[in-house]
Amino acid sequence: MHERTTNQGPEYIGWWVLFQSWSCAERAKKIPITVVTAYDYPTGLACSMNPQVDVVLVGDSLAQVCLGYPSTTELTLQEMIHHSRAVARGTSHPLLVADMPFGSYHISTSDAVSNAIKLVQDGRVEAVKMEGGAEIVDIVRKLTSVGIPVMAHVGLLPQRYIALSGYRVQGRTVEGAQKLLRDALALQEAGAFSMVVEAVPQELAKYITEKLSIPTIGIGAGPSTSGQVLVWDDLMGTWPGHKAKFVRRFADLKGARDIGLQNYTSAVKNGSFPNDSESYSMDEAEWNKFLELENQNA
Numbered sequence: 001m002h003e004r005t006t007n008q009g010p011e012y013i014g015w016w017v018l019f020q021s022w023s024c025a026e027r028a029k030k031i032p033i034t035v036v037t038a039y040d041y042p043t044g045l046a047c048s049m050n051p052q053v054d055v056v057l058v059g060d061s062l063a064q065v066c067l068g069y070p071s072t073t074e075l076t077l078q079e080m081i082h083h084s085r086a087v088a089r090g091t092s093h094p095l096l097v098a099d100m101p102f103g104s105y106h107i108s109t110s111d112a113v114s115n116a117i118k119l120v121q122d123g124r125v126e127a128v129k130m131e132g133g134a135e136i137v138d139i140v141r142k143l144t145s146v147g148i149p150v151m152a153h154v155g156l157l158p159q160r161y162i163a164l165s166g167y168r169v170q171g172r173t174v175e176g177a178q179k180l181l182r183d184a185l186a187l188q189e190a191g192a193f194s195m196v197v198e199a200v201p202q203e204l205a206k207y208i209t210e211k212l213s214i215p216t217i218g219i220g221a222g223p224s225t226s227g228q229v230l231v232w233d234d235l236m237g238t239w240p241g242h243k244a245k246f247v248r249r250f251a252d253l254k255g256a257r258d259i260g261l262q263n264y265t266s267a268v269k270n271g272s273f274p275n276d277s278e279s280y281s282m283d284e285a286e287w288n289k290f291l292e293l294e295n296q297n298a
C-alpha cells in the first residue's frame, strides 16, 4: 500500500499537473500549495496519509534538526541520499523533492548533474531543490534538459549563512529587491518548475509571485506566495533551537514526548513497569519440572 508509485495512481497529483496548472490565468484563486519537510520513513508515511500535503521536501535542514550539525553546510550527499530513501519508502502521493547539499552543485555543471542523478536513482526523489540566483542558471537549465525538475530557492540562502553574515531577511533594500526579482526571473527562464522564497518582505514576495508564471513556495515570505513550506520540527514543536519569526507551532510534540519519556523512566524506577499483562508466563507444570531438575543437579 505504501509502495512508492512513480507518477501514476488515482490519488497521485503529479508535479506536472500540480505546477503546470498554476500557469493559468485563475491561479490567484487557487488553493495554496502545502509543502512540508520530512527526514525519515514515519514522517513520509504521515505526509502520505494526508491528502492536503502536495509536496514533501527532504530539506537540508536535516543537518540541523535531525543530525545535530551546527549548519546545513556540513551535510553530505550520502547523508541526504540515506534520508531521502527512507522518506521515499513512506510516501506515495506527494511530490518528493530533496535539497542538493552544499557543495554538490557548485564544482561544475557535470558534477551537479551526476549528483542530482544520484539523488533521483539512489535517493528516489522526483525533483531537486537548490539555493542560488542568476549564478546557477546554467545548472538549472542543464538539469531541466536531462529531465530532472528543479525547484529553485531564493532569498535567505542558509547554505551561505557565513557570506550573508547570518540568517537575515533578504531583499529589504531597493537594490536587494531588484536583484531578487532578476534572480527569480532568470531561474524561471532557465526552467525551474517552482521556487522557494525564504525570509523576504511580504510585499516583495507577492510582487515576485505575480511576475512569475511558476508557483512560489514561501517561508517567511508572507501569505501571498503560491504555497507555504515549514520545517517539520518547527511546526511540530520539537526543535529546541531558535524559533524564527515565521515559525508557527501547530503542535507540541516536544511536550508530549518529554511527558512520555518521564512516565516511562518513572515506571521503571518505581517498579510498576512491566506489569503482569506485559510479561510472559510459563506453563506451571513445565516450570515445576524445570525447578525439580535444577534441584537434582545442585
Ligand SMILES: Nc1nc(=O)c2c([nH]1)NC[C@@H]1CN(c3ccc(C(=O)N[C@@H](CCC(=O)O)C(=O)O)cc3)CN21
Residues within 6 Å of the ligand: 060, 061, 064, 065, 072, 156, 158, 167, 168, 169, 199, 231, 233, 234, 239, 242, 243, 244, 245, 246
Ligand atoms: N529548524 C529550522 N527551521 C528552518 O526554517 C531552517 C533550519 N532549521 N535550518 C536551515 C534553514 C535555516 N533557516 C533559518 C534560520 C534562522 C532564521 C532566523 O533566525 N531568522 C531571523 C530573521 C532575522 C532578521 O530580521 O533578519 C528571525 O528571527 O526570524 C531564518 C531561517 C531556515 N532553515
Ligand SMILES: CC(C)C(=O)C(=O)O
Residues within 6 Å of the ligand: 037, 057, 058, 059, 060, 061, 062, 099, 196, 198, 219, 229, 230, 231
Ligand atoms: C525550509 C526549506 C525551504 C529548506 O530549504 C530546508 O528545510 O532545508
Ligand SMILES: [Mg+2]
Residues within 6 Å of the ligand: 059, 060, 061, 099, 158
Ligand atoms: Mg534547505
